[in-house]
Amino acid sequence: MGETGMSKVVLFGELLLRLSPHGNERFVQAQDFHAVYGGTEANVAVSLSQWGQHACYISGLPVHEIGQAACNALRRYGVDTSFLVKKEGRIGVYFYEKGASERAGKVIYDRERSVFSLSQKEDYPFEMILEGAQWFHFSGVTAALGGNIREILHEACRIARKKHVVVSCDLNYRSALWDRDTARREMTSLLKLTDVFIGNATQTEELFCISSDLPEGEERTFSAAERLREMFGFRLVAFSERRTINAGRNKIFARVYDGTRRATSAVYDMEMVDRMGGGDAFAAGVIDSVLKGKSPDETVSFAAAASALKHSVEGDFNLVSEQEVRDLVRGADRIVRR
Amino acid sequence: MGETGMSKVVLFGELLLRLSPHGNERFVQAQDFHAVYGGTEANVAVSLSQWGQHACYISGLPVHEIGQAACNALRRYGVDTSFLVKKEGRIGVYFYEKGASERAGKVIYDRERSVFSLSQKEDYPFEMILEGAQWFHFSGVTAALGGNIREILHEACRIARKKHVVVSCDLNYRSALWDRDTARREMTSLLKLTDVFIGNATQTEELFCISSDLPEGEERTFSAAERLREMFGFRLVAFSERRTINAGRNKIFARVYDGTRRATSAVYDMEMVDRMGGGDAFAAGVIDSVLKGKSPDETVSFAAAASALKHSVEGDFNLVSEQEVRDLVRGADRIVRR
Amino acid sequence: MGETGMSKVVLFGELLLRLSPHGNERFVQAQDFHAVYGGTEANVAVSLSQWGQHACYISGLPVHEIGQAACNALRRYGVDTSFLVKKEGRIGVYFYEKGASERAGKVIYDRERSVFSLSQKEDYPFEMILEGAQWFHFSGVTAALGGNIREILHEACRIARKKHVVVSCDLNYRSALWDRDTARREMTSLLKLTDVFIGNATQTEELFCISSDLPEGEERTFSAAERLREMFGFRLVAFSERRTINAGRNKIFARVYDGTRRATSAVYDMEMVDRMGGGDAFAAGVIDSVLKGKSPDETVSFAAAASALKHSVEGDFNLVSEQEVRDLVRGADRIVRR
Amino acid sequence: MGETGMSKVVLFGELLLRLSPHGNERFVQAQDFHAVYGGTEANVAVSLSQWGQHACYISGLPVHEIGQAACNALRRYGVDTSFLVKKEGRIGVYFYEKGASERAGKVIYDRERSVFSLSQKEDYPFEMILEGAQWFHFSGVTAALGGNIREILHEACRIARKKHVVVSCDLNYRSALWDRDTARREMTSLLKLTDVFIGNATQTEELFCISSDLPEGEERTFSAAERLREMFGFRLVAFSERRTINAGRNKIFARVYDGTRRATSAVYDMEMVDRMGGGDAFAAGVIDSVLKGKSPDETVSFAAAASALKHSVEGDFNLVSEQEVRDLVRGADRIVRR
Amino acid sequence: MGETGMSKVVLFGELLLRLSPHGNERFVQAQDFHAVYGGTEANVAVSLSQWGQHACYISGLPVHEIGQAACNALRRYGVDTSFLVKKEGRIGVYFYEKGASERAGKVIYDRERSVFSLSQKEDYPFEMILEGAQWFHFSGVTAALGGNIREILHEACRIARKKHVVVSCDLNYRSALWDRDTARREMTSLLKLTDVFIGNATQTEELFCISSDLPEGEERTFSAAERLREMFGFRLVAFSERRTINAGRNKIFARVYDGTRRATSAVYDMEMVDRMGGGDAFAAGVIDSVLKGKSPDETVSFAAAASALKHSVEGDFNLVSEQEVRDLVRGADRIVRR
C-alpha cells in the first residue's frame, strides 16, 4: 500500500449477496446455495486493487455477520473498506441460476429496502473521501436505486469535478430497475458530470435514441460514440459488444474512441464459466488503462481481454492478474508452469 | 389420501427460507449456505402429514422459483399446498449458524415485507378452507407479524369455532418480533378462541405474569397450567421444558394437563444435531395424539419423544415416522436392520 | 389442483433409483453417488405436472425409506402418488456414469426382481384409477419387463379404450431388456390399442422392418410415419431424431404427422448436461400439446424444445416450465432477470 | 510383500456396496450417498493387511465397474485379491443411515441374488488357495447366506483342518438373515471345525442356550467361555461386549479365555463416528495377536483397543496402524506431531 | 483504521498452509484437503484485528498464487499485510488430521526451507515497522526456526525495547522443532527482552526446570509464576492449562499473575470442533486485555473464554467477536436471535 504509481480510485455502489445453485442445478433442485458477494462498482474495485490501484469502495452494509462477510470479501482482495458504513438493516440479495446450452440463465432480485438503498446523505462524507483521489466511478445501476441515492451521487460527482477527479460511468441500463424515460432523464444529468463513458453499444444507442441508417458494425458504433462525445463532452467512450451463441457460449469484443483514434479489440469466443461481472471487468480495464496512460489501442485490448477472462472465473469478481490479461492480449500459452 | 382415520388439520403461518453455513462453520467463513425451508406451522404440518393426517398448509409465497421450491419442500413430505397463494414479492429469509460447545447458535432474520406478511384478507377463503377440517393450528409467531395477519388470524379462529373445529395455539413468544405488552394483549384475545394451549412453561408464566411462590418443579408448573385453564378455558395445556447444558447438549421434558390428569414425560438428554423445530415437533405430537384419542400420559410421552428426535434431524422438519417416535417411547434398540 | 383445463393423465411404469458419480468422475473413482429417481413414465409425469396437468403415476415401490424417498421425489413436483403400491422388496437401481468428449456414457442396470417387476394384477385397480382420466401413457420399457406386467398393461389399455381414454405409447426399445422378435410381437399387440405413437424414427423403422429406398430425410421419415398409421391406426405419430457429435454434444430435432400435416421442428445443437430423459421430455411435450389442442406444428415445436431443454437439466426429470419451453421456441433471451 | 513374520490369512465372505447419506442426514433427505465397500471378512482382511499380514480375500463380484471398484477398495489397502472371482450379476448393497443421539441407526439390506450368494463350488479352488496359509477365517454372516455357500464353507474348513491351517469363526448372528434354530444347527456343525471362536458374549449365550444363574459379569462370561470350549474344543474364546448409552455413545470391552487365563480388557467409552465393523476390528485384533504369539492379556488389550479405534473411523474398514492400537493400549497422547 | 483507542500491535512469525481431510476422515481416506492458513502469531493477529486493534503482521511468503491466498486470508479479517515480504520459494505446509474419541489427532509438518525460514535480516525494516507501535509479539515456534530468524527476532526485540514497545512472548515449546537444551538457552535470552509471558504452565515448569514439592494446583502454579517473574522481570505471567479427556473433549482454564494479584478463570469443558489455535486465542486475549487496561481478573476471564471459544471454530483463526467472548464470560444464552 504505497507503491509508486498507485492511484486512488473511489467507487460508490451497492454490494449484494449472490446465491447460486451449484454447477448446473436449477433453483428448484438446490439444497445449497453458493454464496459470493458482488455489485457492479465492487467488481470494478476488486479488479483495480489486484492491478495495483488503491480502490476505495463506498457503500452501506448491515451491522450483522452477513454484512461483515460482505465487507471481508472485499478486504480479502485488498479493497479499502475504511469508509464502509454499517447500520441496522438488510443486505440486498440476488439469486442467480446459471444457464446451460439452450437454457437461459436466471436472476431473481430481492434487493429492496437494503441498508444501501436507504442511505442518508450524511453517511458518505465525500469531501473527505475524495481527498487525494484521481478517479471516481459509478454505474447506472446505482443511479437506478432512487431515493436519496441519486442525490448523493450527484453531490459526489460535483465534489469530484471540483477536486479535478476524473469521473467515469458505466451505463449498465437495467429495465427491471427503472423505465426508459426516467433512466434517460436521470442518466443525462449525471453523464453531464462524467468524463469517461463506458457501456454496451446497442443499449446505449437505444437509451439515447441515437438512430442511424448505417448497418451494424464499426462505422455505426464509432459514429454513435462521436454523437455521445458531442452530447456530453466525454474524454473517452468505451463500448463493449456481446454476441450470444447460446447460454454457454458468447463472443465479445470492444471499441474505444477518444475523439481521434477508433480502436477495436480482438473478438473472443468464450465457453462461459460465469457471465456475471463481464461488463465490470471491461470497465475496470478501461479505468486502469487510462490511469496508466495507455493509448486507445492498448486500452481496448486490455479491457476486452480482461472482460474475456472474467467469463472464465466463478463469481462476480474478476480474479485475474494484470500479467494474465497481458498474456491473453499477446496470445500466450495455455498452460503456465513455474 | 383418504385412509381411514385421517383428520384434516389446517395450519396458517409463514414459510421461510433458512440459510445455514455447513457443519460448524461460522457465517464469516461460509462459502455455501445449506438451504431448507421452515416455519413453525409448516414444521407442524410436515410432522402431521408423515403421521397420517391430512395437513393443509395455508400461507403466501412469491411466484418465482424460490417460492416454488418452498412449496415443493412441503409437497415432498405430503403436505396439501392447494390453498397456497402465490404473488409478486419476496420470501422471508433467516440465516442460522449452529452453535457448538461454548459457542451460542445465531439467528439473523430478514423476513420483513414478505409476501405472507403483506397478505390480504381475501387471499385466504377460510370458510372454504376449514370445510371438513377437525383442527386449526397457529402460533404466536404468526400473530406477531401484525399488519393484516392478526385480523386474518382472528377471523380464521372465529370461523373454526363456528364450525366446531378444534383450535390450538403454540405460544412461541419471540421478544425480537414484538414487545411483551403487545404480545400479552394480542395473545390474550386469540387464546380466548383457543382449545388446546402449547408452550414453554417458563415463557408462558412470564408473559402472563403467573407468579408463584412454589419452587421450580412439577407442582409449580401444573398450578400454572391450572391458572391458564381458568383464564382461557383450555381443554388441554401442554408445556415443554428445556435445560441448556451447552450449545450442543440440552435436556428436555414435557408436562400435559387436561384439568384432571397431570402427566409428565421422561427426560431426554440430547446431543443436538439441529435445535430448530424442537418445539414444533412437540406441538405436532400433542395435536396428533389428541386427534387419535390418546390419554394425557400417552400424549406427553409421544410429544416429548417426538421433540427429542427432532433435535437429531437436520433442518426444521421433524422427518421421523410415528413408529420411530413410539420406538423411542418404549426404549427400543439403537440400530434397526431390515 | 383443480385449475380449469387440467386433464388427468395416468402413467404406468417403473421408478428406479439412479446413482451417478459426481461431475466427470468415473465409476472406479466415485466416493459418492448422486441419487435421483427416474423412469420413463415417471419422467413424463413430472413434466406434465409442471405444465398444469393432473399426472397420476401408477407403480409399485418398497415399503422402506428408500421407497418413500422415491415417492417423495414425485410428490415434490406435484405428481399424484395416491395409487402407488408399497410392498416388501427392492427398488430397481441403475448406475449412470456421464460421458465426456470422446468417452461414452455408461449405464449399469440392477433392476431385476424389483417390487414393480413382481407386481400382481390386483395391485392396480385400473377401473378405478382411469375414472375421469383423459389420457393413459406407457412405454416399451414397461412392456419389456415381462412377468405379470405385460398382462397388466394389456388390461389397462383395454379399460382405457373402453372408457374413451386416449392411449399413448413411447416405443423406447432397449435391446438389453428383450430381443427384437419378442419386442416386435409384444409391441405390435399393444400398439393396436394405442392412439398416439411416440418413438425414435430409426429405431422404429428397424423394429418394424419398415424398409425404404428413400435416402435419410424428411420424405423417408414421413412415409414411415404413414406406414405406421396404416399398420396400427394411430391418430398421431411423433418421431424424435438424434445426431451424436460426441458424448458431450448432440443435435436433436423432431417430426410429427397426423395423417395430414407433416410438421418438422427446429434443430437444436446441444452441449449436454444430462442426456437421461430426453426422449421422455419429448413424449411429455407431445401429450401436453395434444391435450391442449395444439396443431402438429405447435406440437412438434414444443416437444422438440422441451426435449432440448431436458439435456441442460441434471437428473431424469425435465424441470422446466411451460413458459421456458415457449421462450425457447420463440428464441428468447439467454438471461432472464426479474 | 515378503517381510519376515508375515503370515498368510485366507478369508471367505461377501463384499457389499454400502450407501450412506452424508453426516446426519436421513434417507429421505439424501441427495447423495457416500459409497464404501465392506463385509465382515473383508473388514478383517484390511486390518490384517495393514498390520503386516498377507490377507488373501476370497469372494465373488460382478464383472462390471462397480465390481471393479469393490475389488480396488481392497487392493488399495494391500489385500490380495488374486483369487477374487468375477461373473455376470449384481453386487449386494446395503443402505446405512447413522443414528444420532436418541435416533437409532438404520440398515436396509438389498443383498439377495448377488454374484457371491450364487457362487458355485468350482469358483473357489481351496486346495490351491489354502496352500501355504496359516489361518482361515469366516463369519456366521457367510454361513447364513445358504445355497451353495454353506457347503463351500464346510469344504473349505475341512481342507484347512487337513492342512493344519488354524480356523477362526466370528459368530455374528443376524436374526434378519436366518432363524435361530437353523443358525444353531448350522453353526454347531461349522464350529466343530473351528479352533478360535470370536463373538458377542450375550448373543453367544442366547444362541447356544448357555443358561446361567450367575449375575452378568466376569464370572458368568468366563464360565460361558468354558462351556463353549467343552462343546466345541476351541483353543481360544474371545468375547466382545457393548453397552449402549445412546446412538452416538457406546461403551465396549472384551474378554479372552484360552482354557487357563481369564483376560479382560479396559473399558472404552466412545463417541461414535461409525459403528460398522467394530466387531470385525475386534476379530482382526484377536487373529493378529494369536499369529504374533501374544498372551491372552496382550490379545484382549490389543483387540479391544482396535475395536474402540474402529468406532472413530468412517466406513467399514478399520484404517488404523498397529502402532496406533498399541498407543491406545498404553494410553498415549491425544495429538501426535511429526 | 484509526478508531480511537486502537493500538498498533506488531507480530512476527510464519504463516503455514494447513491441509486437513474433511470431517472425521483419515489421511489415507482423503480425496480432498480443506485448506486454511495459520501460524501462531498470525492467529493472534486475526483475533486482535477483530477486537479492534491494528494488527500488523510481519512475515515472508512466496510470490506465487498460494502465497497470495495466504496473504488474502489475513486481509480478509482486517490484518495489515503491508509489510509482508514476497519472494521466490515455497510456503510451509502442515497436514492436520483431527482426532475423534479414542483416536489421537495427527500433524505432519512439511515446513522446511520455506520463504520465511530463509528470511534475510534486510527483509524486515523493524525500525520503520515498529514506529508508532504499542506492542510486539512473537512465539517460541518462531525462535525455533533458527537460521537468520533468531537473530532477526533478537534485533526486533531490542528495537522494541528501545522504542518502549511492550514485548510479549508465547513460549509454545515444540519438541519436534528443537531440543530442550537449545530451547532453554535461546528462550532465556529472548525472555530477558520480554515484558509479558504467556505459556502452558506444565510445559513452562519443565523447560525452565522449576521444580516444586507442591501438589498440582493453584499454589504450585502461582509460585512458578513468581519464580518466572524473578528470573526474567516479567510484568505479567499468563498460564493456560489443559486437561485431556479424549481427542474430542478437553477441559481448559487459566491463571494470570501480575506480581500482586493471583487470578484464576472458570473451567471450560469443551466438545472440540478444532483444537488448533487454542493457545493463540488465549495469548490474544491476554494482549487485548492488557492493551485495554483490564485487571488480572478481567484478563484471565477474557483470555480463557476466548480460548474456549476457539475450540468451537473450524480452522486456526479464532473468528469470534469481543462481544461473544464477553457473553461467554457472563454466561449468556445459547442462541442469539436478531
Next chain:
Amino acid sequence: MGETGMSKVVLFGELLLRLSPHGNERFVQAQDFHAVYGGTEANVAVSLSQWGQHACYISGLPVHEIGQAACNALRRYGVDTSFLVKKEGRIGVYFYEKGASERAGKVIYDRERSVFSLSQKEDYPFEMILEGAQWFHFSGVTAALGGNIREILHEACRIARKKHVVVSCDLNYRSALWDRDTARREMTSLLKLTDVFIGNATQTEELFCISSDLPEGEERTFSAAERLREMFGFRLVAFSERRTINAGRNKIFARVYDGTRRATSAVYDMEMVDRMGGGDAFAAGVIDSVLKGKSPDETVSFAAAASALKHSVEGDFNLVSEQEVRDLVRGADRIVRR
C-alpha cells in the same frame, strides 16, 4: 496376476501429490484442494496395469501417512509397489489450477528435496528388480531431477540392456526443470541406451536441433523420426502432436515410425476434462501395443485413442479399459448400457 501374456514392465520415477481447486475455481478462491497422486511413470504404470500388464513401479516415498496414501493410490489400480522405498522426508507436491476458455491452466511446483529426489543408489536393487522383466520405462522428467537420480537411471538402463529388457523413454522436456543444453547432453547419453522413443514432435525437433525446410506436416515429422533413428538407433519412434484451440479445447493426433512403416492416427477434437497425463497415456498405449505385438498402425491408433480418452478423465491416471480404447478406435456408440 499371472494371466497368460502378462509382461512385467518396470517403471522408475517420482510420484507427486497434486492439489487442485475444485471445478473452475482459481487458486485464490480455493477453500479445498482435490488431492490425487501422479507422476509421468506412475501414470504409465496405472494404464499398463489396467490393460493386463504387471506394472512394477520403483520410487521413494515418505514413511508418513501421506506417503502411504500415495502408495495406496497405485495399489488401488493394481500396480506392484513391493519395491517402493519408504524413508523420512517429504513428498513432492504440485498445485494445479485448470484452465478454462481463454484462461490458461497453471502449475506451481513444490517438489524440491523430496524423498525421491534425495534417493541413494542402494535404495533400488535394479539387478533384482529387473529380473524377469520385459520392459523398462522412464521419462525426461526423472532425468531432470539431477543429484543421484541421473546416475541411478544410467545404471538401471545398463542393467536392463544387459538383461535384454526393452528400454523406452518419454522425452517430456520441461524447461522449468533444467536448461536446454544440459537436457540435450544428458538425454543424448540416456537415449543411446533406449530402444523405443516417445515424445512430442515439435519439442523433440527443438531439443535436438533437427532443422528442416519442410513445412509442418507428415513428411517433416517422419523425416525427423528417421533422423532420430539414425542418431540413437531406436527400434520405434512415437510422436504425439497437440493443437491448442483454447484452454478447454485441444486437438491431438500421433505418428509412429519403425524404420519402415509411417503410421498416422485419427485426429481427436477434445473438450478437455483434465489435460494432465495425456502424454503418459500415449506412452502407455505405445508400450502396451508393442508388448502385444501390434503393427505400427495398430499402435498409433491405440495410443492416440488412449491419449484422447485421458483428456476426459479427472486426475493424472488414465482410468480407461483396453476395451474402451478399442471402442473409440472403431468409433463405437456414445452410451453403453449393460
